[in-house]
Structure formats: C-alpha cells, structure tokens
Amino acid sequence: MNINFKSIMPKPLESIQHSSESIWGREVLLEQGKKIMLNASSGKGKSTFTNTIFGLRKDYTGQLLYDNRDTKTFSPEEWITIRKEKISVVFQDLQLFNNLSVKENLQLKNNLCSVYSDSEMKSFLEMLEIDNKWEQKCGLLSMGQQQRVAIVRSLCQPFEWLVLDEPFSHLDKENSQRSLKLINERCKQLNAGFVLTTLGDDYDFSYDHELIL
Amino acid sequence: MLSKLLFKNQDKKQLIIAMIGSFMGITFLITSIHYLIKVNEFGEGADILGPNTIIVQKKVTTSSSLNLAKTDFSLQEIELLKKEKFIIDVKPVISNNFDVSFATADPLVPKFSSDVFIQTVDPDFMDVNTTEWNWSIKDTIVPMILPRDFLVMLNTFMSAQGIPQISDELAKDIKFKFRISNETSEKEYIYCKIIGFTNEVASILVPESFMKYGNDKYGNLTDQKITQLMISGTESEFGLVEEMLKERHLESKNSQMVVGRLKSMVGTLILVVLGISIIAVFVSGLVLIQYAQLLMSRNSYEVRTLLRMGYSPKKIINKFFFYFIKIFGWISLIGFGMFFVFKYFLDSMFEEGGLYIGTDMTLFSIYALLFAYLIFGIASFMNAKKGIYKEF
Numbered sequence: 001m002n003i004n005f006k007s008i009m010p011k012p013l014e015s016i017q018h019s020s021e022s023i024w025g026r027e028v029l030l031e032q033g034k035k036i037m038l039n040a041s042s043g044k045g046k047s048t049f050t051n052t053i054f055g056l057r058k059d060y061t062g063q064l065l066y067d068n069r070d071t072k073t074f075s076p077e078e079w080i081t082i083r084k085e086k087i088s089v090v091f092q093d094l095q096l097f098n099n100l101s102v103k104e105n106l107q108l109k110n111n112l113c114s115v116y117s118d119s120e121m122k123s124f125l126e127m128l129e130i131d132n133k134w135e136q137k138c139g140l141l142s143m144g145q146q147q148r149v150a151i152v153r154s155l156c157q158p159f160e161w162l163v164l165d166e167p168f169s170h171l172d173k174e175n176s177q178r179s180l181k182l183i184n185e186r187c188k189q190l191n192a193g194f195v196l197t198t199l200g201d202d203y204d205f206s207y208d209h210e211l212i213l
Numbered sequence: 214m215l216s217k218l219l220f221k222n223q224d225k226k227q228l229i230i231a232m233i234g235s236f237m238g239i240t241f242l243i244t245s246i247h248y249l250i251k252v253n254e255f256g257e258g259a260d261i262l263g264p265n266t267i268i269v270q271k272k273v274t275t276s277s278s279l280n281l282a283k284t285d286f287s288l289q290e291i292e293l294l295k296k297e298k299f300i301i302d303v304k305p306v307i308s309n310n311f312d313v314s315f316a317t318a319d320p321l322v323p324k325f326s327s328d329v330f331i332q333t334v335d336p337d338f339m340d341v342n343t344t345e346w347n348w349s350i351k352d353t354i355v356p357m358i359l360p361r362d363f364l365v366m367l368n369t370f371m372s373a374q375g376i377p378q379i380s381d382e383l384a385k386d387i388k389f390k391f392r393i394s395n396e397t398s399e400k401e402y403i404y405c406k407i408i409g410f411t412n413e414v415a416s417i418l419v420p421e422s423f424m425k426y427g428n429d430k431y432g433n434l435t436d437q438k439i440t441q442l443m444i445s446g447t448e449s450e451f452g453l454v455e456e457m458l459k460e461r462h463l464e465s466k467n468s469q470m471v472v473g474r475l476k477s478m479v480g481t482l483i484l485v486v487l488g489i490s491i492i493a494v495f496v497s498g499l500v501l502i503q504y505a506q507l508l509m510s511r512n513s514y515e516v517r518t519l520l521r522m523g524y525s526p527k528k529i530i531n532k533f534f535f536y537f538i539k540i541f542g543w544i545s546l547i548g549f550g551m552f553f554v555f556k557y558f559l560d561s562m563f564e565e566g567g568l569y570i571g572t573d574m575t576l577f578s579i580y581a582l583l584f585a586y587l588i589f590g591i592a593s594f595m596n597a598k599k600g601i602y603k604e605f
Contacts, residue, residue: 076605077525080524080525080526083520084522084523085523091521095521097218097518099218099221099222104217108214108215108218108519109522111214112524
C-alpha cells in the first residue's frame, strides 16, 4: 500500500513556519516496503503525523491517500481493517494496558489475527531481554521495558506499514539496535515498510529515505 | 480477556442498588398485573349476566305508586345514559305483554304450575352459548334461564310433596312447559328447558325471538313500557356508575353493586401498585443504563485503545450489551421466581378469606415482563453503541 501526502497541513501546525523540505504542505509519497526515518525536533508534529496516518486525526487540509483513495472517505469498519491488517503503530505513550500482564497485552493484539504462538511471542521478548517479564503486569515495568513490550505487540499482526513514534526514547543504544533489528526482520518478512520518528538519532541504521518535518 | 479488561475494575455498589430496584420493580410489576387481571375476572362465569352488568329501574316512591311520577324510561333518558363515559352499553329489558304460566311436564316430577313473569335481555349482556340461546317458530322447545330463587321455591315444593329435591344439573333435564294466552282465551302450550340459572334477575329469561312471537301473537295492543334497563359499565369505574344511579334516582340489586364496587376498589388499588411498579422498573432501568455509561466512561482508555488495536466497535458494543442484558435477565428470572412465592401466599390468603380467584398464570404478566426486557435490551444496545462510537 502506497501512502500519499497531498499538501497536508494539520490545523494546529498552520501557524508554524515549516522548512521547504518539510512534508507538511508538500506532496510526499511513501512507497510500500521503504524504510523511512522522520527526523524532527519537539513540537514539529511527529505525533500528529502518526495520528494522521492512523486515522485518529482528521483536522487537516489537503488529502491523505492510501493507494489513491482519500482516507477521509473511509468508514469506521474500513479503518478497523486497516488497523488490523495494514498499518501497525507504536504510540509515543505506548497505550499498553497496565492492569494486564505482558502476556495478556500481547495476546490481546495477537488474538485478532492469530499471527504467533505464545512461545514465538516469548522468543521476541527474549531477543529484547525481557522474557522474564512474561507474567508481570505492564504497570509494574520500567518505561524502557514497556517500550519493548509495545514494540513486540506492534509486530503481532500482519501489516504493510509500521509507524513507530519515538519508540526508543527510553532505551539504551544496545536495546535500541536490538529492537530495530527485530523490526527490520519482521518488515522484510512481510515486505512492509516502516516510518521511525526520532529527535535526530539514526541508531546506526541505513534508511531508504529521511523525511523532515 | 476482553471481559477481564472491561469489567474487572468497577464500583459495584451502584450496580447492586440498581439490581435491587429492578428486581423489586419486576416482582411487583408481574404481581400487580396478574392480580389486576384476576380481580377483573372475579365473578365472571358465576352468573349468566356478563361482567360489570346490572339491571336498574327507577325507585318506586309513594308518588309513583299514586301515578304522580313515571317509573318507565323514555328513549331520551336511555340516550342520555348511553352518553356517560363510564357506560359501555344500555339496552331495555323487554317483558311479556301476554299471560304466561309455567308448569312441569315430566311424568317423573309432580305437577306444579304457576303464573310467571318472563323477560328478555340483549344477548350481548349475557355469558351464554349463542347456539343454545336461540328459538325459532319451528322449534318445539324454548330455552330459558331460571332465577335461582325459583329453583329454591321448586325444591321447597318437592320437599313438601315428599319427593327428593333436585340439583341444578338435574333441573336442566326436566321437561317444563309454558302456557301462553291472552284475554280472548286463545292459548298455546310450548315445551321449555332450563339451560342456566341467574342470581341477578328475578324473572324467567327467554330468547328475544320467543318474546317477540308471544307479544305479537298474544300481547295486548297497548304500547309496552320500558321499566328496566341493562347497563354495562367500564372496568374499575363501577363507583361512577353507582354515583350516577344515585343522582338519577335509580336502583339496582344490592349484590350486583357490592361486587362491582369491590372490584372497582381493589382494581384501583392494584392499578396504583402497577403504576408504582412501572415507575420502579423504569427508574431502575435508567440507573442500570446510567451505570453502563459510567462503566464505559471509566473504561474509555481501554475502549479507545482496543479500537486503535483493530478491535471492531461491534464486538465491544456486544460485550457491554450482553453484559447488561445478562444482568437484567437474571433480575427478571429471580423477580419471576419471587412472584410465584408471592402468588402462593396471596392465593392462600384469598382462599382463607373465601375469595376463590383463579390460580392459573396470566399471560399478560409474562408479556409485560418480555416487553420490559425488550425495552431494556433496545435502550442498552443504543446506549452501548453511542458510547463506543464516541471513542472511535
């Protein structure tokens, strides 16, 4: 699925001066399978980008097209299918259920499409060195551990795009690179692309494009 | 897991209060509807006259005895009575305008003969089998309804003759005959048969066609006066009928009025209970709906996140909908069970007091329960739909 930004300008960002390279107000095509880094300082609209692409915000001018279809015409049911099968997201605030265990948080997502077995999900946690937290409630984990759970959860569904909103903000370099490696492997497997928003750090990864806000 | 996420953390105090309110409302709703129907059915079928029906006549006073006041009804007076809101129908009671005597015509029964007074009333006012209550000139037997007092008198006569007394059923098998005649000595004998008894009418009742035949053939030519009327009043408003009778100086047999008055009073009381029950069910239903809104609002983060994860709004709506439908279902079932406990005690109390009201179940109370359940189901679904789509 190709994503086309056609002169999109979110209303809260209209008053800000954007550079000529910014995706806001320009035509930008996100081609399927590409690895994209979205680099911007605070307040430039990284979360707005994530929320817009995921259909949570519609307060913008211009058009957002998925395979040449205007997303403003999508019904709630179509958005549900997109969120279940086409686009996966790691939100900046993670959106985990603190009262549920790591296992339950992952199962809740995985149950929608039955992508992985419990042991496979556990092996992802093992790769990120938090497999010992399997039965622990998410609310009791550190922010860094929660970020890793949210990353694993985002992989437990089929997708064509993975949007990660500052996913490594509480991770050290080693854990960030491990996570990025896991993300890249899963994207390759699905022939999917990802957009990683960051405050400037590229985590020593070679991206296909770099976008600026 | 979804249930654990959406329903685990809730303050159940408000839910329990709403459940108790609904349970009490449902129990009283079914009970009051059941007994409202049973009280209205009370007395039906015990007499040949239909329910809430009375025969009225003008009060006989000294002036009417001296022919200074009329005791008959004009057509205008009948029309005025019909216009009263609480009166369903008014029809004149037609009497014989010829001579009638009634005699036994069975070899097994001693001879008995007496001049009698016969009357006919509109069949709409009677609980009688219409195929039985029919007579044409070709028929050899006239069906009749006998005043029960007449049978008592007949039994007194039998007893004096040293013959065993007869029951209602046996009396229906005995042959009788009418002798109808006029002043010019023309006469005719026609066999007749008892098909029922009445406590409310003092004369022998015959079909309208027989009365017309007798009046046409043997009646004197003077215009027949209407001195009695049949009135049927609306359910639960018999007090108004009684009031109207007083105002218009009319009178009726006391027992008819007492039953009507009692039924109206008890019916009104039960209606009040029914009204309170409906309000209780409505209010507790509202509290349950409000609790559902509170629950959705408390779980707005969970609902919103589930929708972002790709959970269908319909699936989440159904979770809330079925949760509350199950709660109301259990309340209804327990309320229905409690109704049977109440019914057992109330029926025993009525029986001990000599009031034999029907003990079978009334369908309307079940319909009322199903209706309340349906309304709650619809309200619950609409509420869940609105709450979930708000988070989308």
